[in-house]
Amino acid sequence: MPHVSYSPRAGITAGYFAQGCVFLSLTTRLPKLEDHWGLSQLGLTLIMLMIVLLAGAGSLLAEKVAPRRGSAIVLRAGLFAIGVALLVSGNSPNVPVLVVGLAVYGVALGMVDASTNMQAVSLEHQVQRTVLPSFHGSWTAGGIVGTLLTLALPHESVAMLSSALAILPVVVGCARFLPGSGSVPTPESAHGIPWRPILVVGAACVIFYTVDTASTTWGSVYFDHTLHAPSGLVALATLPYLVASFAARIAGDRFTDRFGAPRLLRSGAVVAVAGLVVVVLAPNWPVGVLGFLVLGAGIAVVAPLSFSAAATLTRSGGAALDPEVARARTDAVIARFNQFNYAGALIGSVLTGAIGTGSLRLGYAVPIVLVIALFPLAASFERSRLAAG
Structure with a gap:
């Protein structure tokens, strides 16, 4: 098996971890931010819309810079x-x-989202086995830590927590990552990229981020306003979802290689639908905790398998490419594919909040229909189809 030195892999893992920790520490403190600055639910929705749109811009910036300077x-x-x-x-x-x-x-979020996935798919092609789910599991582990900080320090000031958290991404930014020459792919190297199947696996990515963002962004607000959880426990909406997601992603590398992505996606969709139904119908917050736990276990592997499939499609179905051209071409495609992340985030954060203005139960009912669409989409993740482009 090809060897990859430990340091770049550890650096990529830390990048995912830092991103998840910061993002979840922010979203689980939304009720506190709402009170601290006197924001309304509509105001929070508009702020989330701004972050999502600027994250998309940050991902596009990564698409332009990475092929020239390296991810x-x-x-x-x-x-x-x-x-x-x-x-x-x-x-x-x-x-x-x-x-x-x-x-x-928001801009930085898009840059880090795109570049961590660029680094991860490059490493996956080097080791020639599935590793994207466990890398995304590192993001989830960071999210768990961020959520636990919110639970453990409910009365700590916003300024204190934010200042302490600022140290983490700066330290991780000094880590070692996979090197690249930053070569510019020739115009000819863009020919042959199978955009149509990439769009199909992108649809699955949109579905995941719709559900994921609805859970991580509005879960604490749902527990606070609808299920009337104690104020110190509103982050429990997110924690069980993240713990189940982490377990599913850590096991996802092995399960994908053993059972195949299509079977894993179909079985996960069944579990996710059941979890969403429990969330929507939950009479109280303990039942809501159970619903988010089941949801996380079912939906977690969709995103990493989508990025992995897009990267495989980028390098499939044609003549062998120069390694640096292949990497630059894959970086550009992954950055563009990352836009599906924000399309789903837009639906999950903005529409869930807008539709659920009267009651977030209705906002959480919308993703159920979308998750059902994973059943027909799963066939597009068949390894032989991906290899053929």
Whole structure:
């Protein structure tokens, strides 16, 4: 089996971890941010919309820069920018400064999302086995830590938590990542990319991020406003979802190689639908905890398998490419594929909040229909189809 040195792999893992920790520490503190700055639910929705749109812009920036300078540089710049954004937003004296800080965070979010996946798919092609689920599991592990911080420090000030968290992405930005020459792919190298099947697996990615963002962004608000959980326990909406997702992703590498992605996706869709039904019908917050736990176990592997499939399609069905051209071409496609992330986040965060303005139960009912669509989409993840492009 091809060998990859430990340091770059550890650096990529840390990049995912830092991203998940910061993002979940932010979203699980939404009720506190709402109270601290006097924001309405509509105001929170508009802020989330801004972050999602700017994250899409950050991903496009990564698409332009990574093929020329390498994805490692994009990843470092994004991590450093997240540290700055946390300091500005967490210590802001008013709402306009808060918005500026979160705008910087949105752009950096897109840069880090795109570049961590670029690094991970490059490593997956080097080791020639499935590793994307466990890398995404590192993101989930970071999310668990971020959520636990919210639970453990319910009365800590926003400024203190944000300033402390700002250290993490800056430290991780100094880690070692996979090197790249930053060669520019020739125009001819773009020919033959099978965009149509990439769009199909992208649809599965949209479905995942719709459900995932609805859970991580609005879960704490749902527990607070609808299920009337004690104020110190509203983050329990997110924690069981993340714990189940982490377990599923850590096992996902082995299960994918053993059972195949299509079977794993279909069985996960059944579990996810059951979890969403429990969430929507939950009479109280303990039942809601169970619903989010089941949901996380079912839906978790969709995103990493989608990125893995898109990367495989990028390098399939044609003549062998120069390794640096192949990497640059894959980086560009992964950055563009990352837009499906934000399309799903837009639906999950904005529409869930908008449709669920009266009651978030209705907002959580919308993703059920989308998850059912994973059944026909699963066939597109068959390894032989991906290899043929």
